[in-house]
Amino acid sequence: MPRRVGIIGVGWYGFRPSTPEVHFQGMMFESSHRAYADANVDPRKDVDVFVDCQEDLWEGIAITDEFAPEPIGGALRPTFTVSGDGLLGVAHAYMLIRSGLADVVAVEAHGKPSEIRTLQDVYYMAFDPLHVRPLPTGNPFFLAGLDAQAYMQRTGASREHLALVSAKNRTNGLKNERAPYSARLTVDDVLSAPYAVYPLTRYDIADFSDASVTVVLASEEAAKRFTDKVVWLDGIGFSTETGSGAVEWHAWGRMLSMRDAALMAYKLAGLAGSPSESFDLAEVEDRFSFMELLSLEELMLAKEGEAHRLLEQGHFNLGGPLPVNPSGGSLAMGVQLEATGLARLLEAVLQLRGEAGPHQVKGARKAVVATWRGVPTYTSAVAVLSAG
Amino acid sequence: MVTNLFVKDRVAIVGAGITTFMRRALETPRELAWEAARMALDQAGLTLKDVDCVVIGSAPDTFDGVHLKGEYLADGSGAIRKPMTRVYVGGGTGVFVPVSAWWHVASGLCKTVLAVGEEKMSPAHPHPQYVFRYIWDPIIHRPLEPNLIWIFAMEMRRYMAKCGAKKEDIALVSVKNKRNALDNPAAQVAANITVDDVLKSEVLVWPVQELDVSPVTDGAAALVITSENVARQVTDSPVWIEGVGFTLDNQHWENRELAFPRYLNYAARMAYRMAGIERPWKEIDVAEPYDPFDYKELHHIEGLMLARPCEAWKLLKEGYFNRDGELPTSPSGGLLGVGNPIAAAGVMKVAELFWQLRYEAGKRQVKRPVHRAVANAWGDLMQAGTVIVLGN
Numbered sequence: 149m150p151r152r153v154g155i156i157g158v159g160w161y162g163f164r165p166s167t168p169e170v171h172f173q174g175m176m177f178e179s180s181h182r183a184y185a186d187a188n189v190d191p192r193k194d195v196d197v198f199v200d201c202q203e204d205l206w207e208g209i210a211i212t213d214e215f216a217p218e219p220i221g222g223a224l225r226p227t228f229t230v231s232g233d234g235l236l237g238v239a240h241a242y243m244l245i246r247s248g249l250a251d252v253v254a255v256e257a258h259g260k261p262s263e264i265r266t267l268q269d270v271y272y273m274a275f276d277p278l279h280v281r282p283l284p285t286g287n288p289f290f291l292a293g294l295d296a297q298a299y300m301q302r303t304g305a306s307r308e309h310l311a312l313v314s315a316k317n318r319t320n321g322l323k324n325e326r327a328p329y330s331a332r333l334t335v336d337d338v339l340s341a342p343y344a345v346y347p348l349t350r351y352d353i354a355d356f357s358d359a360s361v362t363v364v365l366a367s368e369e370a371a372k373r374f375t376d377k378v379v380w381l382d383g384i385g386f387s388t389e390t391g392s393g394a395v396e397w398h399a400w401g402r403m404l405s406m407r408d409a410a411l412m413a414y415k416l417a418g419l420a421g422s423p424s425e426s427f428d429l430a431e432v433e434d435r436f437s438f439m440e441l442l443s444l445e446e447l448m449l450a451k452e453g454e455a456h457r458l459l460e461q462g463h464f465n466l467g468g469p470l471p472v473n474p475s476g477g478s479l480a481m482g483v484q485l486e487a488t489g490l491a492r493l494l495e496a497v498l499q500l501r502g503e504a505g506p507h508q509v510k511g512a513r514k515a516v517v518a519t520w521r522g523v524p525t526y527t528s529a530v531a532v533l534s535a536g
Numbered sequence: 537m538v539t540n541l542f543v544k545d546r547v548a549i550v551g552a553g554i555t556t557f558m559r560r561a562l563e564t565p566r567e568l569a570w571e572a573a574r575m576a577l578d579q580a581g582l583t584l585k586d587v588d589c590v591v592i593g594s595a596p597d598t599f600d601g602v603h604l605k606g607e608y609l610a611d612g613s614g615a616i617r618k619p620m621t622r623v624y625v626g627g628g629t630g631v632f633v634p635v636s637a638w639w640h641v642a643s644g645l646c647k648t649v650l651a652v653g654e655e656k657m658s659p660a661h662p663h664p665q666y667v668f669r670y671i672w673d674p675i676i677h678r679p680l681e682p683n684l685i686w687i688f689a690m691e692m693r694r695y696m697a698k699c700g701a702k703k704e705d706i707a708l709v710s711v712k713n714k715r716n717a718l719d720n721p722a723a724q725v726a727a728n729i730t731v732d733d734v735l736k737s738e739v740l741v742w743p744v745q746e747l748d749v750s751p752v753t754d755g756a757a758a759l760v761i762t763s764e765n766v767a768r769q770v771t772d773s774p775v776w777i778e779g780v781g782f783t784l785d786n787q788h789w790e791n792r793e794l795a796f797p798r799y800l801n802y803a804a805r806m807a808y809r810m811a812g813i814e815r816p817w818k819e820i821d822v823a824e825p826y827d828p829f830d831y832k833e834l835h836h837i838e839g840l841m842l843a844r845p846c847e848a849w850k851l852l853k854e855g856y857f858n859r860d861g862e863l864p865t866s867p868s869g870g871l872l873g874v875g876n877p878i879a880a881a882g883v884m885k886v887a888e889l890f891w892q893l894r895y896e897a898g899k900r901q902v903k904r905p906v907h908r909a910v911a912n913a914w915g916d917l918m919q920a921g922t923v924i925v926l927g928n
Contacts, residue, residue, distance in 0.1 A: 150643075150644060171675075198784075203597070203603070203604060204596055204597045204598065204603075205597055205598075205603040205604075208670070208674070209670060209671060209672075209674065210596040210597075210598050210667050210668065210669075210670040210671040211595070211596055211626045211671045211915070211916055211917075213624050213625050213626050213784070213915075213916055213920070214626065214671065214787045214916040214917045214919065215673070215787055216784065217784045217785065217786055217787075217919075218786040218787060218788075222784060223784070223785055223786035224783060224784075224785050224786070224798070224799065224802060225783065225784070226781075226782050226783055226784075226803075226806065227782075227783070227784035228623060228624070228625050228632060228636075228782060228784065229623070229624040229625060230621055230622070230623055230624070231604075231605070231606050231621075231622040231623070231624045232606060232621055232622060236621050239619075239621065240621065240623075240636065240639075242643070242645075243639045243640055243642075243643035243645055244639050244643070245643075246642075246643035246644060246645070247638075247639040247642035247643040247644075248642070249639055249642070249780070249810075270603055271603075273597075273601070273602065273603035274602065274603035274604040274607065274608070276602075276608065277601060277602060278564065385619070386619045386620075386621065387617060387618065387619050387620070388590075388607070388610045388615045388616070388617070388618065388619070388620040389616070389617055390610065390611050390616055390617075391566065391607060391608055391609065391610035391611030391612065391615070391616075392604060392607040392608050392610070393566060393602075393608050393611070394610075394611040397611070397616070404617060405617070408617055408619075409619075412619065416645075521604075521607065524604075524607075525604060525607040526607075526610075527607060527610070527620065
């Protein structure tokens, strides 16, 4: 039997549009020491490996890994950086624990977009320098616009459905203390806002917020030494559909990487029965409103082309049969760059512990978390969690 | 670290590939990555269909000039509808790529992993050194406008002062490695030089001179890493990954004793413990210590416990580290001879040990019989140590 992996502590700092009071390392320190206190571990003694998730250009530092160890307690210890979303860091932690190399692993991810003065230009730097960057596209999110169009064409979802996602999530966010962009928004408000990238209006697109999130994972035996508040990481999956420089190979209107990641995570979790009946809640990708519907289909929580019908019927509302993004999702919480995946994992962990507060899903025992790395990538990660 | 390893399945390297290391390669970074990846797959007798997972290593995004470089390199590295991540510990990334591939396989999540390192440094304008202006602490150090070679010069000075090594003693590393590289078809700056040539080369930052330093390089290197079952099916001579280790010190290099690389020593102890090695100076037969500067090879030999602190330069003089010596180091030619495309250079070192342990290194094959080998890489602000121990 492979070793079972559990999440024994979470900590966070920020979730505000700007955090002028802290340096990025200050933010990392705040979330990390909270997570260690929550897990009841001493990072200098009990944590075997530290994983940090960040990207150079978001940080404005050419080798950001240099600044990883100190604020998270990893100096002179096995510490490394995964250049990717926090959930990919969790995948490494899962493998480290399953391999037997580590018993306890800490994963930190942070994003401080408020300090990036030319965010749009940084996005363009991620495009292929020969084939895509020179195109006169004006807004790097045009790729999401194309995907939204293709998705709507394929499934028959309308702009109203997209707006309904945004209205639902931003309203859910009113109950969440980590959701600075929540609002009592109606479908009309979303539809009447100016287009950012056709067919998405500015309210269809998540704003940015600063946050740092730290998660402590442990093997089953090690977890018992520290805490009885364990949330099991039953499975994790991650996948890349194609390179960011090879957009011509992307299946438009689909997110095949999320499907592949979901199949991997479900297999590891030994999911019996259909995914749509296996979960009490889902925290899925929604940095563009259509992505929530597409994610639900790729995760097989809704049949292909039916997510928007279920949405109409209130299936995904807080209180519905499968609450989706009870936290408000990225639309309400913001996009925290590489911390986005961990932010959603954090919400799911709090739900399964029954500590989510006003937006608690009653009796939540099993949850699925899915994240995508955003434009212009085709990489996704999926985690399956169950209450301890 | 935990030592109670219950690894069901051993992890093996079954194929390796490298591109020619050169300046101003015409290929795009994606093409370089694929060239190396295909070579490694060809050697293993496998195709992309057999690959379950991909690990990419590449150092600063600013060299290639692409943000989210792992995503950019994904298709070139074979990560098409496969689990892929990019790992990053600065200059230490190269050796860290196979290290993390180890747990991809040992965890049971992947059976066959393609580990790719790529770096294309020459497009940076006006010189790749300018990229290093942006690696400093933005508040404390960046206003001083430091240069990376300055801090290495300080470290070299400190090593010389503490250990009593002279410039001409250290220059021997450059002479040895550039000579070893003459037999390496991928090498960029192989040459027959003398200690005098090094001492007469241009001074960059005293005591660092031009021939003390590895060049600016474009290149890629790749490894195919599999579980024991797969390895047994595809080859008669798998090379086992017996130990992995990695350590990251804090960013305050200025507060550290620079004469001894403690971060590397910790990483080495972790890897040796896993491999069951108690006396590395006796049990290791061939080594690829990371040598972006000539003094660094000596520094790392000591950190890896292949020589006592401050004694590597004395052994070097006796020919101990030559290809026909007691403990050959950098038989490939190292970064000083083959070139230094940051992440690819570390993978190249592991690839060289793979070929040495299979007796496939041709003219570069070391004289003594080989059973166990160690490679390391070093990075960030003189703070990252990554170590891998291989055996045949």
